[in-house]
Amino acid sequence: MPRPLGRPAEGAAPTPPDGRPGHLGPAPARDRAVPARETQPELAKEEIRKNQQYAECMQEHGAPDFPDTGADGHFRDVTWDSTSAGAKRATRACASIIGIPDNAPTPQG
Numbered sequence: 001m002p003r004p005l006g007r008p009a010e011g012a013a014p015t016p017p018d019g020r021p022g023h024l025g026p027a028p029a030r031d032r033a034v035p036a037r038e039t040q041p042e043l044a045k046e047e048i049r050k051n052q053q054y055a056e057c058m059q060e061h062g063a064p065d066f067p068d069t070g071a072d073g074h075f076r077d078v079t080w081d082s083t084s085a086g087a088k089r090a091t092r093a094c095a096s097i098i099g100i101p102d103n104a105p106t107p108q109g
Helices: 045-060 085-098
Strands: none
Touching: 045 085
16 A cells, blocks of 8 residues: 655655755744843933934944934944944044044054
8 A cells, every 4th residue: 555645654764844855944943942132221311312423423424334223222233334444434533422532542453
């Protein structure tokens, strides 16, 4: 008697859900690790305002892809090009907003 379609022959390895050998698909939800949500400290109104000013300054002075802040004042998790000439220029122009002195040495590395 032929075996029903979709069922392996007795003693055969199970067929992966996607048909690729060695790939059994995602683990059941109960077996997957759920990443812990990172919590960030609550910022004072002055810190929120300072971060917003810094983001605006960076965007206006050569780093248009610098991330905005969320309503909580934290910078959004966005990839931006911190190595461009514009980003370096903006970093120098806006450093005093976040408390870096104008005459601070440029980091090497």
